[in-house]
Every structure is written in structure tokens, then in C-alpha cells.
Amino acid sequence: MAPQRNIGAGAEAELPEYAGHYRLESCLGSGGMGVVHLARSTSGMRLAVKVVHAEFARDPEFRGRFRQEVAAARRVSGAFTAPVVDADPEAERPWMATLFIPGPTLADHVKRNGPMAPGQLRRLMAGLAEALRDIHRVGVVHRDLKPSNVLLAEDGPKVIDFGISRPKDSELRTETGKLIGTPPFMAPEQFRRPREVGPAADVFALGSVMVHAATGRGPFDSDSPYVVAYQVVHDEPDLTGVPENLAPLVLRCLAKEPEDRPTPDELMRKLRSVAASYDTQAFIPAQRPGKEGPGGSAGTFPGAGARADGGAGADAGADSRGGSGAGAGAEAGNDSGAVAAAEAGQASGAVSEAEAVSEAEAGGDSVAGTGGDAGSVPAGRGGGRKGARRKALWGAGALVVAAGAVFGSVQMFGTTQSEPKDPATRAAAAQVRSWAVRPLDDADGMPQCSYGAGKLLCAQSRWIYALDPANGTLLWRHEVPEALTNRPPVLSGGLVQPLTRQQGRLSGLDPASGKARWEREPSAYDAVTVAGGMLLLTGGDGKVTGVDGASGETRWSRRIAGHAAPFFVSFDRDDGDTSAYAATALDDGYTRVTAVDPGTGEVRWAARLRGALKPVGSAGGSVFFLEGDTSSGTTKAVVRYTPGTRAYRRVALPVPRLDAQASVHGDVVHVLAGGGSLEAVDMSAGRELWHLETAVSRGSVPAADDAHVFVTAADGRLLAVGARDGRLVGQTPPRMSADPGTVASALPQPVVHAGQVFAAAPDGTVFAVDGRDPIGWGA
Known part of the structure; x- marks a missing residue:
């Protein structure tokens, strides 16, 4: 059967048969920029494959952003993320395949089961801190950590969807006047200084995610993203319902200034000093009678299934969970994916500036000033905030x-x-x-x-x-x-x-x-x-x-x-x-x-x-x-x-x-x-x-x-x-x-x-x- 080429609005309308060598079996989720499919490799391994909508595949700028996201996702592939298996950003319909991870998102878990127990909260916070440590140490800032981007796998949480993440040394920048992220989980600097967002913004988001996991709501709650943005920048967070032994650490994560927030390593050290022992119970409860997640995977929530790191720079807020009814943005009070503060409810992918340097050519052409010579082995340093x-x-x-x-x-x-x-x-x-x-x-x-x-x-x-x-x-x-x-x-x-x-x-x-x-x-x-x-x-x-x-x-x-x-x-x-x-x-x-x-x-x-x-x-x-x-x-x-x-x-x-x-x-x-x-x-x-x-x-x-x-x-x-x-x-x-x-x-x-x-x-x-x-x- 030849791949379907039509570009209708529905996910099934653009379901191809293959992405590369991977057969696409069913739709796990759809967002504004792409569709995530459950797929199998030739050997039978289950994968989550994100395929970009045809209309965006024709956009050269979007393809550049997609290549950037594939690179970011590959850099962070590890124990705390969905590893990238394969990708082809140059295909007619660009795609990226990640390992399929059975398990609900944190958003689905809280929505279906209510707030997490204290022991599970400690384990979740430690797992997210470890994940951010691994993400940051390869020079990537996620920029959209939220409950729907956290998978609760049996071996711990996985951070997924690097659709708007950005390597710290990237030339792709946010356009003037546009913000990228999800307001209830964005740090103050993402509203005030979006060009200067660094790893500390992810720590702020971790604090917001923990409040959601502990209470079912965010630390800054409103139906209006404008009000949420004001609260994030100016108001103190509401930590009512957060366990007393975790609340001080969560409050530090939610500090207004980036330099006042702990690093992921510091978070892990502090969590080890929490008096209560870690709860070793798996995140995923027993399967409800008569239901299965996608692919018949036992131990998953009905309709929650799995989600993999979809993200194509493409789809910041696209939800790629499996099962029916698993929509994007399941966190309380917010059904949007990545939302620009200027336009509530609009999914916003990564936005690049024209200042990115074009690909260099072979050969060389230089205009030199006075001749001179050069020196030998280094004492350089990193830095630079402007x-x-x-x-x-x-x-x-x-x-x-x-x-x-x-x-x-x-x-x-x-x-x-x-x-x-x-x-x-x-x-x-x-x-x-x-x-x-x-x-x-x-x-x-x-x-x-x-x-x-x-x-x-x-x-x-x-x-x-x-x-x-x-x-x-x-x-x-x-x-x-x-x-x-x-x-x-x-x-x-x-x-x-x-x-x-x-x-x-x-x-x-x-x-x-x-x-x-x-x-x-x-x-x-x-x-x-x-x-x-x-x-x-x-x-x-x-x-x-x-x-x-x-x-x-x-x-x-x-x-x-x-x-x-x-x-x-x-x-x-x-x-x-x-x-x-x-x-x-x-x-x-x-x-x-x-x-x-x-x-x-x-x-x-x-x-x-x-x-x-x-x-x-x-x-x-x-x-x-x-x-x-x-x-x-x-x-x-x-x-x-x-x-x-x-x-x-x-x-x-x-x-x-x-x-x-x-x-x-x-x-x-x-x-x-x-x-x-x-x-x-x-x-x-x-x-x-x-x-x-x-x-x-x-x-x-x-x-x-x-x-x-x-x-x-x-x-x-x-x-x-x-x-x-x-x-x-x-x-x-x-x-x-x-x-x-x-x-x-x-x-x-x-x-x-x-x-x-x-x-x-x-x-x-x-x-x-x-x-x-x-x-x-x-x-």
C-alpha cells in the first residue's frame, strides 16, 4: 500500500504507512505541527514516531527548526528521556523515532488519580532533578517542562518533548515579541527576558510541576494566561497542600531570580537529606479491570498509554500519548500546548531569528588586514549574557x-x-x-x-x-x-x-x-x-x-x-x-x-x-x-x-x-x-x-x-x-x-x-x- 499523501486536518487523514523503515500502526496523539504514531521496527521493537504535517514540511525555516530539535533530542537521549532511535529531517515528511515508553503522563496520572502520595512526590522530584542534570550537562535547556511532558514509567519519570528546547550554544533564537512555553510552568525570565532563558528556567518549571503533582493545580492558577503571566512574575506561589518536608525546596525552585534557584545536583543532595525514606513503589498502579493501554501493555492507565519524545521543534505542545482521549495539555486549567503569552491557546513551536549563520562552504575567501601570526594552546572561557x-x-x-x-x-x-x-x-x-x-x-x-x-x-x-x-x-x-x-x-x-x-x-x-x-x-x-x-x-x-x-x-x-x-x-x-x-x-x-x-x-x-x-x-x-x-x-x-x-x-x-x-x-x-x-x-x-x-x-x-x-x-x-x-x-x-x-x-x-x-x-x-x-x- 502506498503512503497516503493527503493533508487533511485529522490525524487519520495523513497517516502514511511507513516512516523510513518503521511501519506506523496507530496514532498516539496529534498536535498542531505533527502526529505521533505507534510504530514497529523490522525486528518488532515498538517505537513512537513523530511525522511532521505536510504543510510544515514545505517550509524551509521549519525544517531548520526540526533539525535543531532532532539534534537536541539526540544530545539528551539517556536514562531519563525517551532515547532517539532514528530520524530523517530531510525526508519529504520529516520524522523522528524514539523508544516507546509504556506509562501515563503526570498530567493523566493526576487527572485520573488525584495528587500523589508524599513518597511518590519525593521520588518524582529526585527523578526530575536527575533528568534535568543530564539535559543541562549536554548544554540543552528544555524550556517547556510541564506535567504532560513527564512520562511516569515503571523505572522512574522520563522527560519528553524537546520541541522548543534549545542548546545553549544554538543560533536559533526567539523572535522579538514572541514567548515560547506554557504559562503556568514558565519562569519569570521567560516572560521578561526570553532571549536569556537558561537552565534555571527548567528548575522553576520543576517546582511548578511538583506543586501540580502534589495538589492537582499549579502554584499560579487562573483561567487567563495573561493573569498567570502576571502572577509568575510578581506574586508568591501558593504551596498549600505541598508536603511540609518538600515545600521549602519547592519554594526555592520557584524563586523569581534564576541565581536564587538550586541546581539539579543541589536538589538531589537536599532530597537525600529529607528524613522520610524514599517510596520505592512504581508510579504506575495496577491496571483497571478489562482495559489495556496501547498495544496491550499491562500496567498502564486506560487511554493513557505511552508518550515518547515527539517534539519536532515542530510541535511544542503536541501530546503523543497513546490511547483514546489523551489530549494535549492535560494539566489543570490549561488545555493549550506551548502558549505564547500574547495569544492564549495557540501552540507555539521554536522560533528562529535570521541571525543564524548559514552553512559554510568549502574553499576559502578571506579579507585580511595586516599580516601577522598566531599563537598555541588555550586558556579560553565560556560565558556571555548579552x-x-x-x-x-x-x-x-x-x-x-x-x-x-x-x-x-x-x-x-x-x-x-x-x-x-x-x-x-x-x-x-x-x-x-x-x-x-x-x-x-x-x-x-x-x-x-x-x-x-x-x-x-x-x-x-x-x-x-x-x-x-x-x-x-x-x-x-x-x-x-x-x-x-x-x-x-x-x-x-x-x-x-x-x-x-x-x-x-x-x-x-x-x-x-x-x-x-x-x-x-x-x-x-x-x-x-x-x-x-x-x-x-x-x-x-x-x-x-x-x-x-x-x-x-x-x-x-x-x-x-x-x-x-x-x-x-x-x-x-x-x-x-x-x-x-x-x-x-x-x-x-x-x-x-x-x-x-x-x-x-x-x-x-x-x-x-x-x-x-x-x-x-x-x-x-x-x-x-x-x-x-x-x-x-x-x-x-x-x-x-x-x-x-x-x-x-x-x-x-x-x-x-x-x-x-x-x-x-x-x-x-x-x-x-x-x-x-x-x-x-x-x-x-x-x-x-x-x-x-x-x-x-x-x-x-x-x-x-x-x-x-x-x-x-x-x-x-x-x-x-x-x-x-x-x-x-x-x-x-x-x-x-x-x-x-x-x-x-x-x-x-x-x-x-x-x-x-x-x-x-x-x-x-x-x-x-x-x-x-x-x-x-x-x-
């Missing part, structure tokens, strides 16, 4: 060069390869001492370390400390008033520079003693980058100030032409010279890159380069970039630009990579992507040298020497891969945190120095191994 900054550096607002993006769970399977060593090599390797220490017992998180002034300099929580590289002895430690960034401390002007998350006090520490040589209360600034002997501060007005790292004195202040809110990265070079690079994505598919002299603020060279580019390193007078596809969030090529000759070389990756990080060694760029794909790209030869699937789904920025490439895994293992052939040659044992709920927000890049490799682990350990002989690491 809209203009979000366009900078491939739409990421801030470039994180060393302490990378987050991926998924970690476990590696495979065998360790061995290679012969001659006696002379083994004797030389024996001179390098291995050690492992846990320097601080009173600090959370993974240490972030660098090498400088003959010491291993580390940042952890609110501490800067120095270790002896020979044996790990703690030489000194210095506490700072605010939490430090997820970047290692570096030397500037001969002093150690602590960089805090809140952009507070600046200081320079003596590397010999850890005592402050100078302190400075800065004027307001949004980002700081260490570049050679200078600190570069970018203010909210776009002006850049150069501060002497040795004295803390201001040396210059100016704007950088072509960059409204420049964020810099810097690569130190062997010859001692340094350049700071600002990159801003342009609307025409190009990136403006400017190299600045950190000491004076003078522009050394500027170029307009093809593609949405992110600088990752420099060597031999060239600067290296990853080229991104802003519509899918993937990395598709590596680019080398040599300002002295204006030569531009682009090498396409065999497969576009999600969550890619990279470092440069010589003329080879090592790229690690989400899912553990590690590849070496030789820019001189213009080809990929090798490719290895490490199975480490979350890893650090690679570090390399002439013989090996090193990567830190999220379970604390250090992996060594042969630089010439891409074989795994060694790995250290895992060093997991004692707290299973702890997830490192950034994994430290290994430090390679004089034959030693220094790494850190989630249990707070810093360790050193012989980088020349990885074969014996696991012994």
Missing part, C-alpha cells in the same frame, strides 16, 4: 577551549593494546614517578590543573593550590571568596590568576607562596581572558580593558572594531609571544576573526573567513578552527588559516560530530565528539589520519605529545591513544566520586609536561603517570 555575545564564537556566546562541553554517561569497553619497548626506553621511563593524591578534603568537584612556575597549579571549588610535580606534595593553598570557574589557573605576569564565576575581585597570587601580591575590585565586566601577561576584561558595553597581570593596573581600554561584545581566546606560543583572538559569527555565513596584541589592544590582523568558526588552537603561524553547522549543532569541518599568507584550508569531517572539542599539536587537530569519537585530522595532508570509537561518551578536550593523545573520562580514567595509528594503548583505573549523584560540569584537560601526564578525577584525586609508557597504567 544577545550580541550569543552570536560570537559560532553562536556559543563564549568559547570553552580547555574545560569542555559535557556529554553523556561513561563506560568504556574494549581491550588495551600493547606495543614493544626496548630496554633503553624502559629505563628512561622508569625515571618518571607516578603518584596520586587527594589534596583537599573540604572541596567539591574535579580539580582543574595547569603547569607553571615549576608547579602543578590547580583550581577546585573555592581553592587555588600548588602541588609538587615530582610527588604531589601540597605546597600551598589559597581560598577565594567566590566559586572558581571550571578552568585551570594560569600564570600572567609571573603570578597565578584566580578567575571566579561571578566576575568578582581580581587578584594575582605569588606562585611560591600562594599569597596575594595585588587585589582589585573591578568595574563591571562580563568576561575575562588571560592572554600572556595581561587580563582582558570585556564589559557589558563591549569595551575591552587590558589589566597588567603583574600589577593589576589598567594598561588600555578600547573597543574592537567589528565585535560588538568580543570574547577572547588566547594561545601561548613557544616563542613567548601571544595573541588574543575574538571571533564573531556574521549573518552572511562568515566569521570575523581579529587578533589583538594583549599588551596594547592594537589589532594585529583581521579576517573575514567563510563558515561559522570557533578557534581551537594555533601552531606554526596558523590558527585552527572547528566549523559548525548552526542548524544542527554539529561540527562538520576543521579549518586552518595562515594570516601571513592569507591561506585558508578546510578539511571536512567524514561525519558531522555533535559536542565536538579539539586541540592542536603541530599541524594535526585532535577532535573528540560526544559518544567518544576521537579523530586526528592532518591539515597539511588535508585528510583524516585515523578515527577511533573510544566508547567514552563524555570526555575532556584532548591533549597530545608526539607519541600519544590523552583524554580524561568522566569516571576519572585517563586514556592514551597512539598519535600515529589511533590505537588505544593504555588507561588508568576509574576514580569515581563517593557520591553517585555528583556529575562534573566540566572535565579537566590532561596536562602533558616533560614526559609526565597529570590528570584529575571526580573523587578529587590529582594523579601523575608516565606519559611515555601508557601500557603499564592499568597494572
Whole structure:
């Protein structure tokens, strides 16, 4: 039977027979932008397949939004979501298939059974906190967490429907004057500052969802979305009926200001301290007599069935539950899906701006200013709260060069390869001492370390400390008033520079003693980058100030032409010279890159380069970039630009990579992507040298020497891969945190120095191994 092509209004009117290789059996739900079907694969596996309405499939802008959603859903596929099995956003009728999960939505559960018991509420809150932790750690903000987007599966809640979710580094933005979300579950900033919505908005929504689960209503209730919007922004929430031991935590989630809300990790810690034990009862009660969910699945509510992560950017509010009568927006008092505050009841998908950078082309065309050269390995930072900054550096607002993006769970399977060593090599390797220490017992998180002034300099929580590289002895430690960034401390002007998350006090520490040589209360600034002997501060007005790292004195202040809110990265070079690079994505598919002299603020060279580019390193007078596809969030090529000759070389990756990080060694760029794909790209030869699937789904920025490439895994293992052939040659044992709920927000890049490799682990350990002989690491 040929697929049906008509585009009538009813779901059955546009039911095709297949989506890709998956046979569509019945309709689970329908929304304004697509239909979700129960489907089966060739092997018989049940899936939920969302197929976009034909009228929207003809809209190029919508297809871009759908690709963005597929990318977001794939990034978050895991234990707390409906995993994406397959998708084809380029099909005549775009579709996405996720695993079918039996179970009702939270909205259906509350509607049919009333408020949840206290034990189930605690379990629900813990499960949602875990889900948000996993979603946020891969850089995605859901933006529409609500009861109809929470599936109550037997093994815990699943967060679904990423139709309006957005990676934090996405170039797809909300149009001016349009809000996206469901008013009773939207955070105040979604009404006030929709362009600045971050992970804290999902925590606010979690608080609203918990009130609904505990009471059957929301913390802000009205028949009018306009009134709800006013209440969310101005009024205190109504927590009547929320259990006393959970109410304070729910109230914190519903704080008006994002910075006052707890993180998902903090929520999980607080929930463990709740006196009552967790209720281990499954969410799904016994099946009612004589009824079954879709597909005859026992243990589900009649008519509730299952819902999978449908969402095609397509259908923010589309309900894809199975069974009859399962409509969208079952939460009390609101039958709309994603509702714009300006138009009640209207489902609103993701809306993009024209500022997204178009796909870059092969080849290269640049208009350079004065020739110059570039530098070598990074001390960049992420950040940036303003809209203009979000366009900078491939739409990421801030470039994180060393302490990378987050991926998924970690476990590696495979065998360790061995290679012969001659006696002379083994004797030389024996001179390098291995050690492992846990320097601080009173600090959370993974240490972030660098090498400088003959010491291993580390940042952890609110501490800067120095270790002896020979044996790990703690030489000194210095506490700072605010939490430090997820970047290692570096030397500037001969002093150690602590960089805090809140952009507070600046200081320079003596590397010999850890005592402050100078302190400075800065004027307001949004980002700081260490570049050679200078600190570069970018203010909210776009002006850049150069501060002497040795004295803390201001040396210059100016704007950088072509960059409204420049964020810099810097690569130190062997010859001692340094350049700071600002990159801003342009609307025409190009990136403006400017190299600045950190000491004076003078522009050394500027170029307009093809593609949405992110600088990752420099060597031999060239600067290296990853080229991104802003519509899918993937990395598709590596680019080398040599300002002295204006030569531009682009090498396409065999497969576009999600969550890619990279470092440069010589003329080879090592790229690690989400899912553990590690590849070496030789820019001189213009080809990929090798490719290895490490199975480490979350890893650090690679570090390399002439013989090996090193990567830190999220379970604390250090992996060594042969630089010439891409074989795994060694790995250290895992060093997991004692707290299973702890997830490192950034994994430290290994430090390679004089034959030693220094790494850190989630249990707070810093360790050193012989980088020349990885074969014996696991012994």
C-alpha cells in the first residue's frame, strides 16, 4: 500500500504507512505541527514516531527548526528521556523515532488519580532533578517542562518533548515579541527576558510541576494566561497542600531570580537529606479491570498509554500519548500546548531569528588586514549574557577551549593494546614517578590543573593550590571568596590568576607562596581572558580593558572594531609571544576573526573567513578552527588559516560530530565528539589520519605529545591513544566520586609536561603517570 499523501486536518487523514523503515500502526496523539504514531521496527521493537504535517514540511525555516530539535533530542537521549532511535529531517515528511515508553503522563496520572502520595512526590522530584542534570550537562535547556511532558514509567519519570528546547550554544533564537512555553510552568525570565532563558528556567518549571503533582493545580492558577503571566512574575506561589518536608525546596525552585534557584545536583543532595525514606513503589498502579493501554501493555492507565519524545521543534505542545482521549495539555486549567503569552491557546513551536549563520562552504575567501601570526594552546572561557555575545564564537556566546562541553554517561569497553619497548626506553621511563593524591578534603568537584612556575597549579571549588610535580606534595593553598570557574589557573605576569564565576575581585597570587601580591575590585565586566601577561576584561558595553597581570593596573581600554561584545581566546606560543583572538559569527555565513596584541589592544590582523568558526588552537603561524553547522549543532569541518599568507584550508569531517572539542599539536587537530569519537585530522595532508570509537561518551578536550593523545573520562580514567595509528594503548583505573549523584560540569584537560601526564578525577584525586609508557597504567 502506498503512503497516503493527503493533508487533511485529522490525524487519520495523513497517516502514511511507513516512516523510513518503521511501519506506523496507530496514532498516539496529534498536535498542531505533527502526529505521533505507534510504530514497529523490522525486528518488532515498538517505537513512537513523530511525522511532521505536510504543510510544515514545505517550509524551509521549519525544517531548520526540526533539525535543531532532532539534534537536541539526540544530545539528551539517556536514562531519563525517551532515547532517539532514528530520524530523517530531510525526508519529504520529516520524522523522528524514539523508544516507546509504556506509562501515563503526570498530567493523566493526576487527572485520573488525584495528587500523589508524599513518597511518590519525593521520588518524582529526585527523578526530575536527575533528568534535568543530564539535559543541562549536554548544554540543552528544555524550556517547556510541564506535567504532560513527564512520562511516569515503571523505572522512574522520563522527560519528553524537546520541541522548543534549545542548546545553549544554538543560533536559533526567539523572535522579538514572541514567548515560547506554557504559562503556568514558565519562569519569570521567560516572560521578561526570553532571549536569556537558561537552565534555571527548567528548575522553576520543576517546582511548578511538583506543586501540580502534589495538589492537582499549579502554584499560579487562573483561567487567563495573561493573569498567570502576571502572577509568575510578581506574586508568591501558593504551596498549600505541598508536603511540609518538600515545600521549602519547592519554594526555592520557584524563586523569581534564576541565581536564587538550586541546581539539579543541589536538589538531589537536599532530597537525600529529607528524613522520610524514599517510596520505592512504581508510579504506575495496577491496571483497571478489562482495559489495556496501547498495544496491550499491562500496567498502564486506560487511554493513557505511552508518550515518547515527539517534539519536532515542530510541535511544542503536541501530546503523543497513546490511547483514546489523551489530549494535549492535560494539566489543570490549561488545555493549550506551548502558549505564547500574547495569544492564549495557540501552540507555539521554536522560533528562529535570521541571525543564524548559514552553512559554510568549502574553499576559502578571506579579507585580511595586516599580516601577522598566531599563537598555541588555550586558556579560553565560556560565558556571555548579552544577545550580541550569543552570536560570537559560532553562536556559543563564549568559547570553552580547555574545560569542555559535557556529554553523556561513561563506560568504556574494549581491550588495551600493547606495543614493544626496548630496554633503553624502559629505563628512561622508569625515571618518571607516578603518584596520586587527594589534596583537599573540604572541596567539591574535579580539580582543574595547569603547569607553571615549576608547579602543578590547580583550581577546585573555592581553592587555588600548588602541588609538587615530582610527588604531589601540597605546597600551598589559597581560598577565594567566590566559586572558581571550571578552568585551570594560569600564570600572567609571573603570578597565578584566580578567575571566579561571578566576575568578582581580581587578584594575582605569588606562585611560591600562594599569597596575594595585588587585589582589585573591578568595574563591571562580563568576561575575562588571560592572554600572556595581561587580563582582558570585556564589559557589558563591549569595551575591552587590558589589566597588567603583574600589577593589576589598567594598561588600555578600547573597543574592537567589528565585535560588538568580543570574547577572547588566547594561545601561548613557544616563542613567548601571544595573541588574543575574538571571533564573531556574521549573518552572511562568515566569521570575523581579529587578533589583538594583549599588551596594547592594537589589532594585529583581521579576517573575514567563510563558515561559522570557533578557534581551537594555533601552531606554526596558523590558527585552527572547528566549523559548525548552526542548524544542527554539529561540527562538520576543521579549518586552518595562515594570516601571513592569507591561506585558508578546510578539511571536512567524514561525519558531522555533535559536542565536538579539539586541540592542536603541530599541524594535526585532535577532535573528540560526544559518544567518544576521537579523530586526528592532518591539515597539511588535508585528510583524516585515523578515527577511533573510544566508547567514552563524555570526555575532556584532548591533549597530545608526539607519541600519544590523552583524554580524561568522566569516571576519572585517563586514556592514551597512539598519535600515529589511533590505537588505544593504555588507561588508568576509574576514580569515581563517593557520591553517585555528583556529575562534573566540566572535565579537566590532561596536562602533558616533560614526559609526565597529570590528570584529575571526580573523587578529587590529582594523579601523575608516565606519559611515555601508557601500557603499564592499568597494572
